[in-house]
Amino acid sequence: MSTFDFDRVVDRRGTSCLKYDFGLQRAGREDLLPMWVADMDFALPENILARIRERIDHGIFGYTDPDDRYYKAAEGWFERRYGWRIDRKWISVVPGVVYGIAAAIRALSDRGDTIIIQEPVYYPFREMIEENGRVCVSSQLVEKDGRYEMDLADFERKIREHNVKVFILCSPHNPVGRVWSREELKAVGGICLENNVRMIVDEIHCDFIFPGHTFTPFASLGEVYAKNSVFCTSPSKTFNMAGLQIANIMIPDDQMRRAFRKINSANGYSQANAAGLAAARAVFEEGDEWLDALRDYLAGNLDYMRSFLKEKIPGLRMIEPEGTYLVWVDFSGVTGSYEDLLHLVRDEAHLWLDEGAIFGKQTRLFERFNIACPRSVLKEALERLEKAVQGRMEGK
Numbered sequence: 495m496s497t498f499d500f501d502r503v504v505d506r507r508g509t510s511c512l513k514y515d516f517g518l519q520r521a522g523r524e525d526l527l528p529m530w531v532a533d534m535d536f537a538l539p540e541n542i543l544a545r546i547r548e549r550i551d552h553g554i555f556g557y558t559d560p561d562d563r564y565y566k567a568a569e570g571w572f573e574r575r576y577g578w579r580i581d582r583k584w585i586s587v588v589p590g591v592v593y594g595i596a597a598a599i600r601a602l603s604d605r606g607d608t609i610i611i612q613e614p615v616y617y618p619f620r621e622m623i624e625e626n627g628r629v630c631v632s633s634q635l636v637e638k639d640g641r642y643e644m645d646l647a648d649f650e651r652k653i654r655e656h657n658v659k660v661f662i663l664c665s666p667h668n669p670v671g672r673v674w675s676r677e678e679l680k681a682v683g684g685i686c687l688e689n690n691v692r693m694i695v696d697e698i699h700c701d702f703i704f705p706g707h708t709f710t711p712f713a714s715l716g717e718v719y720a721k722n723s724v725f726c727t728s729p730s731k732t733f734n735m736a737g738l739q740i741a742n743i744m745i746p747d748d749q750m751r752r753a754f755r756k757i758n759s760a761n762g763y764s765q766a767n768a769a770g771l772a773a774a775r776a777v778f779e780e781g782d783e784w785l786d787a788l789r790d791y792l793a794g795n796l797d798y799m800r801s802f803l804k805e806k807i808p809g810l811r812m813i814e815p816e817g818t819y820l821v822w823v824d825f826s827g828v829t830g831s832y833e834d835l836l837h838l839v840r841d842e843a844h845l846w847l848d849e850g851a852i853f854g855k856q857t858r859l860f861e862r863f864n865i866a867c868p869r870s871v872l873k874e875a876l877e878r879l880e881k882a883v884q885g886r887m888e889g890k
């Protein structure tokens with residue numbers, strides 16, 4: 495029995511949160527149950543809240559920098575959880591991973607350079623590339639019997655053909671849920687090394703790994719791989735504190751790190767969010783137990799969803815995630831058009847999911863579900879979907 499109550503439904507409306515408040519405002523609809531943005535509906539545990547309160551109660555929030563205790567806490571976390579010995583000098587604290595990716599893109603490439611990604615993938619990768627005046631090329635992941643794989647031949651060919659300068663790797667992969675194996679990482683990292691392609695490695699989902707799978711920090715492949723990469727990590731996904739704006743961008747290579755810091759400084763960013771630093775330190779020091787219990791709960795949610803779809807909505811095909819708390823579902827068994835899929839999900843099931851179309855052109859008949867919510871909310875969402883799909887079957 496977990497000592498944490500992940501079943502508790504916390505009403506988030508009225509907290510200016512994107513998922514509920516602005517989400518519904520944007521869509522202009524009150525009837526949609528939000529299961530879109532990767533933001534969890536669980537409150538942090540008391541031990542962490544007490545640490546944040548302690549900092550708040552001090553009452554002064556002037557310019558603040560990460561100190562020795564912060565770095566020790568971060569080093570402790572990665573070593574304890576992954577056996578990954580980081581060096582504190584690699585770390586730049588920034589407000590978010592997407593901010594870090596944008597800065598890394600500018601540090602590692604010039605305007606007009608080409609950057610490669612593997613779609614379907616977290617859509618801000620493409621946005622950050624294009625909005626920063628770089629050219630985006632995609633090497634599509636390939637689905638084989640419900641599991642996505644990298645197409646390494648296509649990847650290497652595109653790198654050569656387009657004179658690619660940078661690769662943005664998503665590990666674990668959002669939205670397809672792959673936890674890349676050591677062999678896969680070595681293969682893709684090796685191609686980058688051979689072709690002089692620098693890597694931005696987004697490991698923000700690394701703490702969400704389902705039973706039976708193991709996360710391999712890309713840096714653990716060896717120094718030559720680590721020194722070719724910018725690592726993007728953050729406790730914001732793991733502990734749902736994106737609103738506190740702390741991410742750790744780690745860059746082992748001195749020259750690359752200097753280039754990144756120059757861009758960071760040109761952006762006018764210097765000190766970090768004081769509450770965010772206190773919260774990050776607290777979770778790095780005291781968050782293990784809650785995270786382990788949360789992972790068990792999410793595995794239970796995944797079991798629930800798998801059984802529900804199998805029994806009640808067999809027309810939907812779930813891609814089994816190995817990590818993240820996002821579930822990628824193929825709707826092509828129930829509809830053949832993107833417009834109709836939108837209608838089914840929004841107007842008939844009254845759900846707000848993330849559409850496959852935003853992750854890449856070839857996945858327009860997919861939807862991404864966020865299952866980091868109390869089981870009762872997940873049940874409600876799936877029942878809405880079942881009713882909508884059933885309604886269609888009966889109408890046929």
Ligand SMILES: Cc1ncc(COP(=O)(O)O)c(C=O)c1O
Nearest residue numbers: 532590591592593616668698736
């Ligand atoms: C792969 C990936 N990277 C980055 C982010 C966002 O990071 P941040 O909020 O720190 O910018 C997300 C959020 O869902 C994500 O899935």
